[in-house]
Amino acid sequence: MSITASHRESDAITINIAKDFTNAPGGRYCKDGPYSGEEFLDKILRPKYEQAKNERKLLIIELDGVYGYPSSFVSGSFGLLSSECKKRKENLLEHISFVSSSPSRIERFELEIRDPTQREKF
Amino acid sequence: MWQHLLAELRRGAWASVFIAFGGYLIGIIILGLLSLGFHLKNEVTLVEILTLGFSIFVAIGIPLLLKRLTSDADARRTLFMGDVEELLRVYEDSAKILQQDSSMEEVQASIRLFFSESEQAKDLINKGSEHLGRFAIPSSLKDALKRYEILLGEPPFQEGFTLTDILLTQKEELLHTIKVEIRKYQYEILLQ
Numbered sequence: 001m002s003i004t005a006s007h008r009e010s011d012a013i014t015i016n017i018a019k020d021f022t023n024a025p026g027g028r029y030c031k032d033g034p035y036s037g038e039e040f041l042d043k044i045l046r047p048k049y050e051q052a053k054n055e056r057k058l059l060i061i062e063l064d065g066v067y068g069y070p071s072s073f074v075s076g077s078f079g080l081l082s083s084e085c086k087k088r089k090e091n092l093l094e095h096i097s098f099v100s101s102s103p104s105r106i107e108r109f110e111l112e113i114r115d116p117t118q119r120e121k122f
Numbered sequence: 123m124w125q126h127l128l129a130e131l132r133r134g135a136w137a138s139v140f141i142a143f144g145g146y147l148i149g150i151i152i153l154g155l156l157s158l159g160f161h162l163k164n165e166v167t168l169v170e171i172l173t174l175g176f177s178i179f180v181a182i183g184i185p186l187l188l189k190r191l192t193s194d195a196d197a198r199r200t201l202f203m204g205d206v207e208e209l210l211r212v213y214e215d216s217a218k219i220l221q222q223d224s225s226m227e228e229v230q231a232s233i234r235l236f237f238s239e240s241e242q243a244k245d246l247i248n249k250g251s252e253h254l255g256r257f258a259i260p261s262s263l264k265d266a267l268k269r270y271e272i273l274l275g276e277p278p279f280q281e282g283f284t285l286t287d288i289l290l291t292q293k294e295e296l297l298h299t300i301k302v303e304i305r306k307y308q309y310e311i312l313l314q
Contacts, residue, residue: 024234027279068234068241071275104244118268 012058015048018065025069028076037076045077053095063100063109071108078109079116086116141190145183150175202250202257203311209243210304212236213267216274217297220285229278236274240267257311263303270296 017025021044022035029038052059063069078092085092092113098106111118153175190196216236219229244259251257273296277283 024231026230028276029281032279032281067231068237070230070233070237070279071271072279102241102245103248104241108241
């Protein structure tokens with residue numbers, strides 16, 4: 001797996017999940033199998049987020065080209081990063097932006113970041 | 123002309139049928155009141171009132187009803203109803219995924235596909251709702267969909283997943299809630 005995160009603009013870092021990680025995301029934890037949310041968070045998302053934050057750049061996440069995102073993957077990666085940011089009083093959505101042909105897909109990810117504890121309410 | 127009306131009946135567009143029936147009833151009441159007020163006859167039989175009422179209904183009600191059924195707004199609303207029906211179909215079909223005799227990889231692939239189809243169905247509804255300027259997905263339905271998505275997106279992706287009766291029961295209960303919420307949403311669209 002090679003990270004090909006390209007700098008679309010001089011002030012942005014881009015992650016294309018289908019190209020940089022997988023087109024078939026898995027579950028929440030690494031123990032659940034390959035391409036889990038935890039693996040994505042540890043290997044790609046968190047390092048790129050820290051880089052974007054330090055360099056004061058926007059982190060663009062391209063969501064298309066994937067067969068579908070299980071809710072556990074979304075929660076195990078973006079939800080967990082959002083919880084970490086909340087503890088440090090950071091607003092993840094200020095540093096991150098999603099690109100997709102499906103507005104509902106973007107809404108799912110943004111909702112997870114805004115309220116990473118939503119599944120506990122259900 | 124009648125094909126349109128029959129199609130509406132088959133499709134279950136009861137609002138249109140109620141409008142037609144309401145028009146008929148109001149026509150009879152008006153006729154009854156007029157006959158009382160003007161004393162055209164000392165005795166007006168029920169059959170005469172109904173016959174006249176039906177004539178008025180045919181002369182006024184049917185053209186108005188057909189105008190409504192063939193209007194642009196109603197055509198858009200009908201298309202929008204199709205999008206809502208498609209959302210229900212996606213969720214109903216997904217219920218079969220866990221019951222199939224498939225490998226874990228196949229189940230997970232089907233669930234990924236379900237998430238994509240569900241997003242597409244919601245996109246269509248949101249676009250339609252934006253275009254019509256109303257009928258946004260109710261929050262109660264959004265919650266029901268979310269609960270179901272959490273159930274389908276969690277256990278089947280966990281290590282050592284096995285299909286239990288509890289999970290199947292939960293799935294059926296959540297799916298039932300979704301069906302109820304979608305029906306409520308459909309009636310809301312029809313009656314507005």
